[in-house]
Amino acid sequence: MSKNNNKNSKESRGFFEFLAAKTALPSDALAGEFRIEMRGRHTLFLQGCRRILKYSPEEMCMAAKGFSVSITGKGLICSTYHDGTVTVDGFIVGVNFDEREGADEI
């Protein structure tokens, strides 16, 4: 029951996200949300990455705020990783969001 409640709380918007939506401000700036930007299918920027959980040329998992982002593809490389921003190059097939234990730990 408690787990369902926790899940519901993550699926529902938080205060800052609600405020960002109402004030038309970007949620990554106001609520500290992560930001993903893709350029074609070969470059992906993830801003707000807290740590890299797993790396292989086929899959790359990164921890963000309360979630983990999994990028699947072929020949993935982590070109740069600095100040919470990861640049992933390679042929990107999919981007998945998972809820994982310990994702917030650094």
Added chain:
Amino acid sequence: MNISYLFVGSVAVSVTYDHIASLLNLCMYYCIPYTDFTPKEDCVTLRFRLSAMRKLKKVCSERGVIYTVLDYKGLPAFLERYKYRWGIAVGIICAATLVFLSGCFIWDIRVTGNENITSAEVIELLDGYGFSVGTYIPSVNTDKLENKLLIDSRSISWISVNIVGTVAEVQIREYSEPKIEETALKPANLVAKKSGVVEEVRIFRGKVMVKPYQYVEKGTLLVSGIYDSERVGFRYTRASGAVMARTTNEYYVEIPYEYEDIRYTGEEYCDKYLNFFDFSINISKNSGKEGVLYDKIDIVENCSLFEGLQTPLETHTVRYLAYEKVQAIRTAEEAEALAYYELSELLGEAAEDSVIIRKTITPKVGEDSFSLYCVVTAIEDIAKLSEFEVDMGAG
């Protein structure tokens, strides 16, 4: 690879897939930049700056992240490799010092503008004032040097010393004394060099012996260089002036119909040379033009790198167009045109010293040639100097 890594030095490491995530997290956490992220079959290779590697080594040992150092690159690695070879460093320093110092001394002195004085004499003269090959350039005061040399030297009337790089370009003008010809001091008469009727006499020196409208023969005394005086006796001078007279000159031009002409055979020989400064190298085979009559065409082309930028390298091509002599026949019209052309050339030369006032041309068409007979009446200076010896002891 980042080009700055060449100077600051870099190190390549390989990490297994088990530890790569931890290594990347440490890089992010401790702000350690990396480059050349390359996944391999069982590991990933990355390249770090040499300075960052020291920090990474420390944190990796603390966190138990295992990596393998592959290679060191860049200037620090190069210096590290040769740090015990002092000879190389000393050689580099000596070479750099020599290159720097060589630009401070005169390497060559080039003299231009000399005709009677040799370049070696000018260089020796400059050496006397402390300016020679090997002189320290900053110590040279060219203005002072030029002034000193001009004051002391009698053979040089002007000198300019320009130091271009390590070469001293010396331009000089030699001093030449005005020469008085000995013949100009000898007494002389003016005599007629051809017959004519005197029109005008313009005398600067001497005694006039003819009058206007007087007919004079060739060799007639026009102006005498002897003054006869009852008080002082004879005085001699060098008569000078002009005696303008109306003269009659005859010109004859004959153009034969049959003449010798040249005809190009179509054969062409070529020699190619490569010029570098004053050196010339023949880069072609023997053209085999011996015993052949030919016209020669020289073509010199500079091997310039860019437009307007000359180099000391030139290609010199010599083309030889072979010809043979053949007998040819021209028509009467062609002969006439050529005859009038040659006559006009003759009259043009004659008109340089005279004024033509009348000419009569008589053409004649012969069997073998075309001829022109021309009589020209002109006004010209007929005076000619005629020196004479004076026995001073006799007077």
